[in-house]
Amino acid sequence: MGKDVIIACDFADGRTCLEFLDKFTEEKPFVKIGMELFYAEGPNIVREIKARGHRIFLDLKLHDIPNTVKKSMAVLSGLGADIVNLHAAGTKAMMEAALEGLTRPDGTRPLLIAVTQLTSTSEERMRSELLINAPLDETVLHYARNAKAAGLDGVVCSPLESGKVHEACGEGFLTVTPGIRFADGDKGDQVRVTTPADAKAIGSDYIVVGRPITAAADPVAAYRRCVAEFVG
Ligand code: C5P
DSSP states (O other), rough: OOEEEEEEEEOOOHHHHHHHHOOSOOOOOEEEEEEEHHHHHHHHHHHHHHHOOOOOEEEEEESSHHHHHHHHHHHHTTTTTSSSEEEEGOOOHHHHHHHHOOTTTSSSEEEEEEOOOTTTTHHHHHHTTTOOEEEEHHHHHHHHHHHHTTOOOOEEOHHHHHHHHHHHOTTSEEEEEEOOOOOOOOOOTSSSSSHHHHHHHHSSSEEEEEEHHHTSSHHHHHHHHHHHHTOO
């Protein structure tokens, strides 16, 4: 898979999501389904969007004991997701178990990527609440190396970190990056943002874009603008 734009479909229900996707008559964007939509609609929303021809990043961020994650990943793999994720904090044993669970009887499997540190976690909270004394960026790279060692395909990170992740884990290790805004756009609640063009320059493999597309007056035009800037 090459560079691509993934639309974060953060909708409260399936009907709104499908009405949004109906606007795309000429292209089949890569879609991210997160916890809100998945918990509201259940696994059928994944099957339904997949059946419409979209590729799917199922963003459920699993974190549990290895056996539970392995069995849950087998279920997600059966839904036809193209990318799934988990928390690298669950340890290498959990990540390896996840890969085993994801592998289908025919040997294929979705790509598996890891969340390192959530961007909502500050260095100060990491230290005071989680008792992690290393600097935040070191933790991110350490977790990325763990994910690579466990055999994962990449990480979710800020575009600003994708260059360093590639240096540490190789160019083939995927960086999937949210926090994208157009140069003339509204930042919303995102703090550190990057334009699609800058994300491309720094080396992101996939950008995850939500509100700049879903809340645009013309979502199809906004999606095309993202693709033009990021994929070229
Ligand atoms: O609307 P917006 O473009 O900010 O959406 C970004 C998407 O990426 C949301 O689904 C958000 O939950 C997700 N995300 C993020 N930052 C992270 C991890 C995930 O914005 N560190």
